[in-house]
Amino acid sequence: MRIVVQRSKAASVTVNGEVTGQITKGLVLLVGVTHDDVEEDARFLADKIANLRIFEDENGKMNLSLLDVGGEILSVSQFTLYGDCRKGRRPNFLAAARPEHAIEIYRTFNQLLRQKGIHVETGVFGAMMDVALINDGPVTLIVDSKE
Incomplete structure (x- = not known):
């Protein structure tokens, strides 16, 4: 699995x-899945993302996680x-997993x-989506379950 993580002040996804x-x-979260991904990949990345210390503490240092700040997730396939x-x-796109x-x-x-x-909102799997966000920082990271 490969996920682009963007810290956001506000975000939405619109379909039709x-x-x-x-x-x-x-x-x-922009979430990509490849052929050999299994539940363990999903578990690893869910734990990693929930606990990534990328939110600022009272001293302005990236020292707090999503769980620490009570943040939400917008997850988009x-x-x-x-x-x-x-x-x-x-x-x-041969490395992308088949939809099923x-x-x-x-x-x-x-x-x-x-x-x-964590409160998780989503787009619609497989649909054409418009994603809008106010990127906070900007802070953008890529996490991968295989590397």
Whole structure:
């Protein structure tokens, strides 16, 4: 699994003109799944993201986690994170998991976050989505379950 993590002051996802997910302070997650990802990958990344110390403490140091600040998550499926652009001009998406596998891992990941007491909003798996966010910092990280 590969996830782009963006610290956000506010964010939303819209599908066909309808808001399907919206958060205030927290994290926007762009979530990519590859063929060999399993529940353990989802568990590892849910724990990693919930506990990443990327929010500022009273001294302005990134020392607090999402759990510490009571933040929310907007989780958006993003198969293009596994796009390979090394050859040619059109990305190759062969490393992205097939939808029937990806949706199960994605749902498991979101449920694991919820089990930690985190409020999780989502987009619509496989849909064309408009994602809006106010990136706080900006702070943007990439986490991967395999590396």
